[in-house]
Amino acid sequence: MRPASFEYCKPRSLAELQALLRDNDGNRKILAGGQSLVPMMNFRMAMPGVLIDINGLHELDYVDDAGSALRIGALARHNRVMHSEVVRAGCPLLAQAYENVAHHTVRNRGTLAGNVCHADPASEMPAVLLALDAVLHVQGQAGVRRVAAEDFFLGMYTTAVEPDEFLAEIEIPKFDASRTGHFLELSQRKGDFAICGIAVAFSLVHGLFKDVRIACCGVGEKQSRLVQAEQWLENRPADAASIAGCGSIAAGLVDPPSDTKASGAYRRHLVGVLSAKAIEAALADLNRR
Numbered sequence: 001m002r003p004a005s006f007e008y009c010k011p012r013s014l015a016e017l018q019a020l021l022r023d024n025d026g027n028r029k030i031l032a033g034g035q036s037l038v039p040m041m042n043f044r045m046a047m048p049g050v051l052i053d054i055n056g057l058h059e060l061d062y063v064d065d066a067g068s069a070l071r072i073g074a075l076a077r078h079n080r081v082m083h084s085e086v087v088r089a090g091c092p093l094l095a096q097a098y099e100n101v102a103h104h105t106v107r108n109r110g111t112l113a114g115n116v117c118h119a120d121p122a123s124e125m126p127a128v129l130l131a132l133d134a135v136l137h138v139q140g141q142a143g144v145r146r147v148a149a150e151d152f153f154l155g156m157y158t159t160a161v162e163p164d165e166f167l168a169e170i171e172i173p174k175f176d177a178s179r180t181g182h183f184l185e186l187s188q189r190k191g192d193f194a195i196c197g198i199a200v201a202f203s204l205v206h207g208l209f210k211d212v213r214i215a216c217c218g219v220g221e222k223q224s225r226l227v228q229a230e231q232w233l234e235n236r237p238a239d240a241a242s243i244a245g246c247g248s249i250a251a252g253l254v255d256p257p258s259d260t261k262a263s264g265a266y267r268r269h270l271v272g273v274l275s276a277k278a279i280e281a282a283l284a285d286l287n288r289r
């Protein structure tokens with residue numbers, strides 16, 4: 001399989017990247033790790049006329065602890081984020097969820113920013129960023145827009161990034177001592193995309209659930225938060241009845257499609273089971289700290 005012909009450019013500065021994106025009508029595509037874009041080009045599901053390779057922009061390759069938040073640059077590879085000490089300390093949910101994403105060789109090349117810009121509905125990281133209240137810094141021609149994860153994922157393979165913009169940075173609030181989270185999924189094989197995945201995050205204050213986030217992937221056109229399940233769990237005690245109740249409410253909030261991997265009914269069942277199990281696992285993580 002060969003891609004359609006394209007022009008290739010490799011900017012040497014952010015100013016050059018900006019200039020290349022100016023007046024882009026969608027025919028120009030950014031190449032980051034190439035782990036999603038190149039297969040799509042080979043299958044001719046994507047046929048950009050111009051590829052803008054950002055791999056020379058090393059100033060975009062960072063994972064920083066910025067006090068109350070982590071800042072992850074557009075060129076930070078999956079493996080770098082997954083194994084980063086600042087991520088493991090400041091946001092253990094992100095590192096733990098990565099155990100479900102692709103394989104070592106793919107993670108060596110692919111980037112977190114490329115993953116969320118690709119916005120595959122079965123991808124894990126968009127759900128994780130929703131649960132983490134991440135903020136995405138979108139660089140446009142006139143400046144940077146800060147877009148909440150909730151407003152970033154618009155639909156299947158569609159995000160809030162306009163053709164003349166790029167995702168420059170992902171900002172993730174750090175967990176404090178009371179906050180915990182966990183990601184669980186079912187996939188056909190380890191490293192495959194999720195048939196159903198659930199990311200949860202919450203604080204435990206005097207034995208009560210607070211600031212609950214529950215987000216799902218693989219069960220619809222895009223990753224989304226299960227807001228009514230979050231609200232139901234808010235201020236309830238951390239016991240088996242609360243967790244079971246939250247799971248059944250979560251299952252009632254989705255209407256997943258059927259495909260060759262799983263029926264819609266099975267996926268709905270998984271949303272309930274995985275939500276409850278992810279909450280239990282997050283509580284266990286908190287108790288181990």
Ligand SMILES: Cc1cc2nc3c(=O)[nH]c(=O)nc-3n(C[C@H](O)[C@H](O)[C@H](O)COP(=O)(O)OP(=O)(O)OC[C@H]3O[C@@H](n4cnc5c(N)ncnc54)[C@H](O)[C@@H]3O)c2cc1C
Nearest residue numbers: 030032033034035036037102110111114115123167192193
């Ligand atoms: C065998 C295999 C298994 C995989 N399994 C999984 C899995 O289980 N879960 C999962 O989530 N993913 C999986 N992936 C995909 C992988 O995570 C990719 O790395 C990721 O989806 C895309 O990141 P990338 O850096 O390679 O981006 P690219 O492929 O280079 O780009 C992807 C898209 O994002 C755009 N883009 C990239 N960076 C930016 C930016 N900074 N600003 C604006 N647009 C940008 C590109 O133009 C393109 O449209 C798998 C891939 C392979 C090959």
